[in-house]
Amino acid sequence: EIPNAMNKQARYSTYKPTIDNITFDSLMEAKYYIYLQEKKKIGVIQSFERQVSYELQPKFKKDGKSYRPITYIADFVVTYDDATYVIDTKGKETTEFKLKKKLFEYKFPELHLSIIQYYPETDSWLELDEIKKLARKSKCRKTRQKTA
Secondary structure (H helix, E strand, O other): OOOOOOOOOOOOOOOOEHHHHHHHHHHHHHHHHHHHHHHHOOOOOOEEEEEEEEEEEEOEEOOOOOEEEEOOOEEEEOOOOOOEEEEEEOOOOOOHHHHHHHHHHHHOOOOEEEEEEEEEOOOEEEHHHHHHHHHHHHHHHHHHHHHO
């Protein structure tokens, strides 16, 4: 059982639920895991993996100093019959994530990276860009109603 709400603490501090002996980084990620399990059970998806790592830039040395590789760890990699999607569940895109996303898109052009979030108004998981569009439309509609 996952609680629907969490007590807000620090800026990026989140409740870390445990399901099937897996501790998730966020409540949203845990809910998406349950959603994927249901989709796999009914045959909508073939499979999914968690915490898949992608090397965006290899480690290197310069002037005797060693630099660690830059990696991106996806929340999920979901395989359908005809396609594979790299999924990240996010409430907000951080500056660091935006940079890693850009590096990922450059290095892995054959993969589709989706940033998703649960959208209660449609009772579905949507891409963050789509949610932003819907929020702008809703805001415009409310503004027009106020001025009418």
